[in-house]
Amino acid sequence: MRRPFRLSVIALATMLSTTAISALTPALGGQAQAATLSGGFDVGPGGFQGNFNPLAATAGFTWLSIYYEPLVTYDEKLQKVVGELASSYEVSPDQKTYTFKLTDAKWHDGQAFTAKDAKFTLGLAMNAKTGSVLAARLQSISSVETPDEHTIVVKLNAPTGSFLDTMTKIMMLPEHALSSVPADQLAKSTWWSTTPIGTGPFKFTKYVSDQYVELAANTEYRGGKPALERIINRYFANPAAAIAALRSGEIQFTYVDSNDVPTFKDNKNFKVIEGDSFVVNYLGFNQDSPICKDARVRKAVMYAINRDAIIKSLYGGAAKPANCAYVADQLIPKGIDDYAYDPAKAKQLLTEAGWDQINGSKPITLLTYYTTPLATNVLAAVQAMLAQVGINVVPRAVDAPTYNSIVLNPKPDVAQFQMVYAGLQNGPDAGSINVGLNESQIPPAGANVVRARMPDLSAALNAALAETDNSKRDGRYQDVCKVMNTNLPWATLWVAKRYGIISSKATDFVWTPAPGGGPYQADPQKWSIAE
Structure with a gap:
C-alpha cells in the first residue's frame, strides 16, 4: 500500500508548475520515420498496457478502432x-x-x-x-x-x-479465426497480442512488450489505401516521458493533463486539441462496507471537499463541478443540492451519524486506477480536506487491471476498497451510466462496483432506459439525477476537460476527446505526416 499523501492544495499547485520533465531514451531508433505516425494513443499519458481485447476494453478505443471496426459508430x-x-x-x-x-x-x-x-x-x-x-x-x-x-x-x-x-x-x-477458442479461454488467448485481424485501415504487425504496438497499412482497405505506412502506439512509464518524447519528435501525438497544456499553447510546432471528457470523476462508497451505509456520512464527504479550490488550483479551471452523474444542461433538474463547501456541516453530519463509533480515525482505503501526477495531487488535496473533518482516507493507486480484479470480484475483500476514486462516462448517451449504478449491474453482472442497492435509483434508471419517446428521455434522466443527488451512491466531484497534443506536421488527423476514447469517425486512412 502506498504511503498517504500529505500535501496542501497550495503546495500541490506549486509542484505542478515546477515538475521537471524527464529525459527519454528513444525505443524505436530516434526520430519518426517517413510515413510513420507514432503516439501515445491509449488512455491518457503512459498508455494502458495490454489493452488488446475489444470485448474487455472499457477505454482505448481511439487505438483499437484503427484496426477493428464496429457496425456503427459516432460521428x-x-x-x-x-x-x-x-x-x-x-x-x-x-x-x-x-x-x-x-x-x-x-x-x-x-x-x-x-x-x-x-x-x-x-x-x-x-x-x-x-x-x-x-x-x-x-x-x-x-x-x-x-x-x-x-x-x-x-x-x-x-x-x-x-x-x-x-x-x-x-x-x-x-x-x-476465433470460433475454435472456448468462451472461457478467450480472454486469456494470446491471439489478441500476436495475430489479431480486423477490417480496419491498418493491420496488426508487432507488439514489443512494455514498449509499443505497430500497425501497417491495409492496402486493400475499402476506404482507400492509407496515406501512412505505419502507425505506432508507444507506452511510457509516466506522462513526463510521453511529453519528452513528443517534444523530441519521437512521437507526434499524446494525451496530456490540463496542467501540461500551457507549455504547448503558443508553440507553433504543436496543436492543442480540447474537448469535454464526458466522464464524471467521483468518490464511490462501497455499500458493502458498514462505514458507507449511512447517507449522512456520504453527504459529509461531499460537504468536506472544496471542489472549486481543486478545480482552480490543480485543474487550472479546466473542469466543472458535478452534482450527479450528468453535466449536460438538459439532464440537470432545477433545485438539486450543490453541496457547497461547508466543513462545519460535514462535521455536524458525522456527529449525527455517530462517526466516532462507526469508524473514527481508522484509515479507510481509497482505491484508484488514476496514476498521473495530476491525479496524485488531486487525491492528496481530497485526503487533506477529509482529514480536516475527521475522515482518514489512505489513497492506493494501482494499474487498471489490478483495480478491475479487485472491484469486479464477485466476492471482494471490502477492506481493499471501502472507497474508490474513479470515473465513468455519461455521454454522449445518458443511458451508459446505468451499468455503474443499477442494482442489476452488481458484479459479475456489470460494473456497479460500489454495490449500490438503491431501489429508487434502479427504478429511475430502468424507466429512463425503457423510455421510447425521445421528447421525454431527458426528463427521465433528470429523475435519475435527482435520486443520485439525494442518495449519493457516489460523491460526484467534477467533469474535466480532456486534451491531446498533435504535431503540426500531421495533416487530416482526427482526434475527439471522447469518453473511453470513442469510437468515432476518425478516418485514420487519411492521416499523414510531413517528413
Missing part, C-alpha cells in the same frame, strides 16, 4: 450514430428490431466479412464467460438473425434507448 462530433461496417441501419417503430445492412469488407487475411461474423461477435459480447464487459448491456437481445450474408437483424425483448450506443462499442471479430 466526429459525437452527435449521431452513423454506419461503419454497416452501410445503413433501420429501427422498427416499436424500437425492438434493428436491421443492419453490411458493407462489402474483408478481414486482414483476405476473407470476406459477412453477417455470420457479426452474429458470432454479438454472441461473444453477450456471453460474460468471454470476459465481455458489454454482456450486461445486451441482456435485452432476444434473437439475432442473418437472412443473407449482408444483413443482420437484432431483436430485443423490450425497447432499450441505449442499444445503438452499446453497438458502437462492439468491434467486429472474425468467426473463422
